[in-house]
Amino acid sequence: GSYGTASSQSPKILFRQLFEKESSTYTYLLADVSHPDKPAVLIDPVDKTVDRDLSVVKELGLKLTYAMNTHVHADHVTGSGLIKSKVPEVKSVISKASGAKADVLIEHGDKIYFGDLFLETRATPGHTSGCVTYVTGDGPDQPQPKMAFTGDALLIRGCGRTDFQSGNSEQLYKSVHSQIFSLPKDTYIYPAHDYKGFTVSTVGEEMLYNLRLTKDEDTFKGIMANLNLAYPKMIDVAVPANLVCGYQDLIPKSC
Amino acid sequence: GSYGTASSQSPKILFRQLFEKESSTYTYLLADVSHPDKPAVLIDPVDKTVDRDLSVVKELGLKLTYAMNTHVHADHVTGSGLIKSKVPEVKSVISKASGAKADVLIEHGDKIYFGDLFLETRATPGHTSGCVTYVTGDGPDQPQPKMAFTGDALLIRGCGRTDFQSGNSEQLYKSVHSQIFSLPKDTYIYPAHDYKGFTVSTVGEEMLYNLRLTKDEDTFKGIMANLNLAYPKMIDVAVPANLVCGYQDLIPKSC
Ligand SMILES: [Fe+2]
Ligand SMILES: [Fe+2]
Structure with missing residues (x-):
């Protein structure tokens, strides 16, 4: 790849x-630059940084095809609706289980292709009932090590809260252990947020050092029940908007 | 590399x-994980995040050998002194031209080895008179594409100011064009700061889209002379401290 950080060796x-x-949200841009169209996807775009993201897409000569969300966010408004209003051919993607509107409603096992590359969907509910993790594919040209975009299911040394949006700590524990910690240990973890300035971790690292998910299930449930977090500032604005692709005042035509 | 983001293919x-x-400072951790000691370097550590950085070093089983600075920073206090007080075998590194104290004073062309990997020093004055860019080495096992740690000489779509610390816009223009834009176009640019959420760029990208360095030299000098920036908040604290490795109240023994 002559134009970007090949974080993995494809x-x-x-x-x-x-x-x-x-x-403190991370948005991820992935593209297949070996394909003549350079098709690209954005994972978890934010409304406030859509212009920045679209200008990078343009400067790098990419063709944005999907604006994907890992879940219905409670702390910021997704950029997917705004992106669609500016680049109408982009399709929005979210899980069917999220209850949100989107052009493509994905389920566990579904693949999203961009050129020869693809992301596979793993259902990882618990932070919300519709959370998914997108994992790069298997195959000779796919990134190696794999990359997992975990949303708020697994954060670096932490995880998303489970006290809102049908959150369920038991379900989150099972999701992370069965769907993320079962990936190869060198798989890169790219979360939706980080509050301490970390940018990446690996499955092996989180299995050893995650402050919550390394505990047994009962201890984990106790931790999650006693976080005493404040009511999320943005939730009453962000969730209704994010259920319709981030449109707040508009009635979305397609979303 | 089974433990990190191989941003390049070594x-x-x-x-x-x-x-x-x-x-908004970026600190970079690099290590040779194929070497039994896993020797590591930190580039531009910040005093406030030293504990975070040292805990990552420890968790990943690395042996920190150098705490390097690209220049005498005016906006934050370097972590190199604090690191040395916590891990005495670490050596601090800065350019001789900076006028600052350090264990290792490097000059243009000098190499800093960690295991089989190394960084080569390029003098890139202009933001300050002692600014350097550290570039990963040439050779079969060295990262490919190369990585350039540009400090404030070249920022993503921008550059550091030239109105303090012996700054000189003509010198900065020449430094970037002769020492950075002469690198292979796929070289990754990792700056000391970003204020818009970008994490990386490439030489090719900056040669096309940098808002200042793509202009001719006279236009560049005009831009830099008319930025009308505020006096840097931290400069009167940070510069004296950074001249002695970040020690503020202590008289450094070795620095
Ligand atoms: Fe969330
Ligand atoms: Fe600086």
Whole structure:
């Protein structure tokens, strides 16, 4: 890849991690730069940084095809609706289980292709009932090590809260252990947020050092029940908007 | 590399980008994980995030050998002194031209080895008179594409200011064009700061899209002379401290 951070060793992939400071959200740009169209996807775009993201897409000569969300976010408004209003051919993607509107409603096992590369969907509910993790594919040209975009299911040394949006700590524990910790240990973990300035971890590292998910299930449930977190500032604005692709005042035509 | 983001295609390198939010500073961790000691270097550590950085070093089983600075920072206090007080075998590194104290004073062309990997020093004055860019080495096991740690000489789509610390816009223009834009176009640019959430760029990208360095020299000098920036908040604390490795109240024994 002559134009990006090949975080993994596929010559096809362009990869960029982008940060939104106010909500400490990571947006990820992936593209197949070996394909003549350079098709690209954005994972967890934020409304406030859509112009930045679309200008990188344009400068790198990419063709954005999907704006994907890992879940219905409670802390920021997704950029997927705004992206669709600016680039109408982009399709929004979210899980069917999320209850949100989108052009493509995916389920466990579904693949999202961009050029010869693809992301596979793993259902990882618990933070919300519709959370998914997108994992790069198996195959000779796919990124190696794999990359897992875990949303808020697994954060670096932590995890998302489970006290809102049908959150369920028992379910989150099972999701992370069965769907993420079962990946190869060298798989890169790219979360939706980080609050301490970490950018990446690996499955092996989180299996050893995650402050919550390394505990047994009962201890984990106790931790999650006693976080005493404040009511999320943005939740009453963000969740209704994110259920319709981030449109707040508009009635979305397609979403 | 089974433990990190191989941003480039050397199986030996572990690479981590770390962010300090208040000053929007990037710290970089590089290690040779194929070497039995896993020797590591930190580039531009920040005093406030030293504990975070040292805990990652420990968890990953690395042996920190150098705490390097690209220049005498005016916006934050370097972590190199604090690191040395906690891990006495670490050596601090800065350019001789910076006028700062350090264990190792490097000059243009000098190499810093960690295991079989190395960084080569390129003098890139202009933001300050002692600014250097550290570039990964040439050779079969060295990262490919190369990685350039540009400090404030070249930022993503921008550059550091030139109105303090012996700054000189003409010199900065020449430094970037002769020492950075002469690198292979696929070389990754890792700056000391980003204020918009970008994490990485490439030489090719900056040659096309940098908002300042793509202009001719006279236009560049005009831009830099008319930025009308505020006096740097931290400069009167940070510069004196950074001249002695970040020690503020202590008289450094070795620095
Ligand atoms: Fe969330
Ligand atoms: Fe600086």
